Amino acid sequence: MSTVSPETLEPAIRLRGVSVGYGSHVILKDLTLDIRQGEIIFIGGGSGAGKTTLLSNLTTLNRPIAGEIWIGGIDVASAAEDALQSVRRQFGVMYQLGALFNSMTVLENVMLPMEEFTNLPREAREEVARAKLGLVDLASAAAKMPSELSGGMQKRAAIARALALDAPIIFLDEPSAGLDPMTSADLDSLIQTLNETLGVTFVIISHELASIFAIAHRFAMIDGKRGGLVEVGDPRVMRDSSSDPLVRKFLNRQGVAIHSAPAPH
Amino acid sequence: MTETANAQISITDEAGVLCVRPMGRIDAAALTSHWDASAAQVRTSATQSMSVDLSGVTQLDGAGLGLILGLEYLATARGCVVRRQGVTEAHARLLEMASRGQDRTSRAVNQGFLEHIGDATMSIVAYVKELVRFRGELMLALLAAIRNPRQLRWGDTMREMAVVGAHAVPVVALLGFLIGGIIAFQTMAPFAKYGAQLQVADVVGVSILRELGPLITAILVAGRSGAAFAATIGTMKVGQEVDALRTFGIAPMRFLVLPRFVACVCMTPLLAVFADLMGIAGGSVIMMSEGFSFRQYLNEVQVAVDASSFLQGLVKAGVFGALIAVIGCQRGLATAKEDGARAVGDQTTKAVVSSIVMIVIADAIMGVFFYTIGI
Numbered sequence: 001m002s003t004v005s006p007e008t009l010e011p012a013i014r015l016r017g018v019s020v021g022y023g024s025h026v027i028l029k030d031l032t033l034d035i036r037q038g039e040i041i042f043i044g045g046g047s048g049a050g051k052t053t054l055l056s057n058l059t060t061l062n063r064p065i066a067g068e069i070w071i072g073g074i075d076v077a078s079a080a081e082d083a084l085q086s087v088r089r090q091f092g093v094m095y096q097l098g099a100l101f102n103s104m105t106v107l108e109n110v111m112l113p114m115e116e117f118t119n120l121p122r123e124a125r126e127e128v129a130r131a132k133l134g135l136v137d138l139a140s141a142a143a144k145m146p147s148e149l150s151g152g153m154q155k156r157a158a159i160a161r162a163l164a165l166d167a168p169i170i171f172l173d174e175p176s177a178g179l180d181p182m183t184s185a186d187l188d189s190l191i192q193t194l195n196e197t198l199g200v201t202f203v204i205i206s207h208e209l210a211s212i213f214a215i216a217h218r219f220a221m222i223d224g225k226r227g228g229l230v231e232v233g234d235p236r237v238m239r240d241s242s243s244d245p246l247v248r249k250f251l252n253r254q255g256v257a258i259h260s261a262p263a264p265h
Numbered sequence: 266m267t268e269t270a271n272a273q274i275s276i277t278d279e280a281g282v283l284c285v286r287p288m289g290r291i292d293a294a295a296l297t298s299h300w301d302a303s304a305a306q307v308r309t310s311a312t313q314s315m316s317v318d319l320s321g322v323t324q325l326d327g328a329g330l331g332l333i334l335g336l337e338y339l340a341t342a343r344g345c346v347v348r349r350q351g352v353t354e355a356h357a358r359l360l361e362m363a364s365r366g367q368d369r370t371s372r373a374v375n376q377g378f379l380e381h382i383g384d385a386t387m388s389i390v391a392y393v394k395e396l397v398r399f400r401g402e403l404m405l406a407l408l409a410a411i412r413n414p415r416q417l418r419w420g421d422t423m424r425e426m427a428v429v430g431a432h433a434v435p436v437v438a439l440l441g442f443l444i445g446g447i448i449a450f451q452t453m454a455p456f457a458k459y460g461a462q463l464q465v466a467d468v469v470g471v472s473i474l475r476e477l478g479p480l481i482t483a484i485l486v487a488g489r490s491g492a493a494f495a496a497t498i499g500t501m502k503v504g505q506e507v508d509a510l511r512t513f514g515i516a517p518m519r520f521l522v523l524p525r526f527v528a529c530v531c532m533t534p535l536l537a538v539f540a541d542l543m544g545i546a547g548g549s550v551i552m553m554s555e556g557f558s559f560r561q562y563l564n565e566v567q568v569a570v571d572a573s574s575f576l577q578g579l580v581k582a583g584v585f586g587a588l589i590a591v592i593g594c595q596r597g598l599a600t601a602k603e604d605g606a607r608a609v610g611d612q613t614t615k616a617v618v619s620s621i622v623m624i625v626i627a628d629a630i631m632g633v634f635f636y637t638i639g640i
Contacts, residue, residue, distance in 0.1 A: 102603075102604055102605040102606065102607055103604075103607045118293065118297065119297060120296060120297055120300065121300060121301060123300075123304065123335070124296055124297075124300040124304075124331065124332070124335060127331040127332070127334060127335030127338070128296065128327065128328050128330075128331030128332075128335075129331075130331070130334070130367060130369075131327060131330040131331040131334050131335075131363040131364075132327050132331075132363075134330075134334075134362060134363035134364055134365055134366065134367060135327065135330075135359075135362050135363050137362075137365060137366060138366075139364075139365060139366040139367045139368065140366040140367075140368045142368070143368075147601075147603035147604060147605070148603075163327055164327075165293070166292065166293055166326045166327045166328055193362070197355060197358055197359050197362070198326060198327065198359070
């Protein structure tokens with residue numbers, strides 16, 4: 001493992017004055033944030049805060065209304081479509097519902113990006129895909145169809161597919177959504193292990209407090225109503241000593257709910 | 266030894282042990298450049314043991330794991346004993362994670378020819394059984410709706426009628442007109458040899474009213490509406506909307522199928538009438554270009570066809586409409602929700618193909634039936 005502090009490295013993603021939205025409708029504005037190499041950062045906020053809109057801009061599906069998003073030395077806000085293709089090789093994405101291709105086996109799903117973007121012989125592609133499935137503990141499900149997998153397994157398979165090209169950055173959209181707490185905790189531990197062993201940067205869109213406190217190096221709270229980035233930092237420190245009441249309320253949500261519940265008669 | 270800018274892999278035979286020594290950064294680039302040569306060496310070596318020395322590896326990513334584990338698998342597959350050495354703690358953890366639970370025996374087994382035939386026969390038998398069950402259930406729903414008309418969702422039925430019928434008028438009109446014209450044009454030359462040009466009107470009248478009017482209409486309705494029924498209901502099935510209906514206690518047969526069935530059975534004959542009229546009109550253009558008057562042409566058509574020909578066509582169109590609705594809706598409800606978008610596409614294709622096949626078979630049976638009873 002590298003001993004260099006992530007803060008001294010070039011950021012994996014650099015956002016400068018970014019405004020995102022749909023058409024002329026701005027949801028988040030003037031967002032400035034550096035996502036460090038090798039960190040696990042959660043981006044969260046309430047419903048309608050603009051999390052999904054921001055993710056679609058970070059993953060180059062949409063372009064920001066204003067500002068710059070630098071990934072791998074390219075500003076994806078202004079880059080030509082050809083340049084975006086090379087940026088897209090720098091990251092993998094796991095969508096909320098997995099988005100596995102139902103007509104292919106799990107192994108074929110993981111092999112697909114390699115088939116499209118590498119010249120590897122089929123045998124080598126298969127070996128790599130099997131290793132990736134092993135990393136997410138799904139090697140035994142290689143020959144299964146996605147419809148035969150449980151929700152948690154589908155998400156792990158989607159992570160294996162996102163890892164297919166050894167991209168240095170993985171975006172996860174609501175990885176815990178629809179999972180029971182045990183499966184969700186397993187997924188958190190998988191993310192942490194992949195981060196520690198492969199040095200992958202994880203950008204996770206989620207408001208799952210248990211996951212944030214379990215594995216996040218940093219938490220970025222965004223809120224459309226407040227304009228953009230509210231605060232970023234260590235979630236434990238933010239919970240205990242943030243000067244912003246919204247941040248404290250958000251990160252203490254469970255505690256507030258428990259303490260404010262009426263006593264049983 | 267093979268070597269690239271950052272990685273080297275040396276594979277040597279040392280006293281009966283195949284020594285594999287990857288060095289440097291073992292990643293996707295190393296895999297691309299070294300896989301073929303390294304795999305060939307491991308595969309063809311006669312040694313009974315292999316040693317993988319990872320002490321020279323500075324960096325190992327997912328593709329590198331595939332390279333190491335792949336070479337180890339090739340060796341073990343030919344009965345070779347594999348040992349690892351010089352593995353750092355981090356690399357050992359990665360290798361342990363990536364190699365867990367590997368099962369290479371579960372690959373798809375190719376079916377034999379007889380098994381294919383057996384499977385295909387069983388699926389046809391199952392489909393016919395399902396179709397019979399489906400029609401029975403539909404008839405029960407229809408009887409219930411006749412006894413109590415409020416059972417039928419009239420709003421949905423009217424909307425479906427507009428989509429199946431009114432929206433299809435332009436295309437049915439165009440095709441009917443062209444088919445009438447083409448029949449007249451193609452039969453004109455042979456009939457002219459015998460001086461029987463006026464009898465072309467007989468051919469146009471009989472073929473359009475009895476056969477082609479209803480048939481062309483039915484094929485169009487199958488392509489437009491039958492496919493739409495299967496796709497709409499199939500998508501609802503995948504999105505669990507059909508399950509939601511069931512759990513509300515609403516029968517999908519009454520809610521989804523009945524309005525479409527009534528719309529199809531009512532509108533296909535009406536469209537067929539329209540196709541008939543446009544077909545006759547199409548034939549008249551060719552006849553008039555040959556010097557006959559429109560009245561002459563129409564008189565000849567009236568001599569050749571009677572009310573029974575017209576009614577035959579209407580009955581056929583009604584039966585075709587029923588077939589299209591039943592097959593389209595049944596295919597939609599048969600969509601496996603686990604298979605998602607692909608299943609919707611498959612069922613839609615099957616709905617159109619089965620409908621057209623069933624329409625032609627029903628046309629042949631009804632043709633023989635009407636002939637036998639002397640209509």
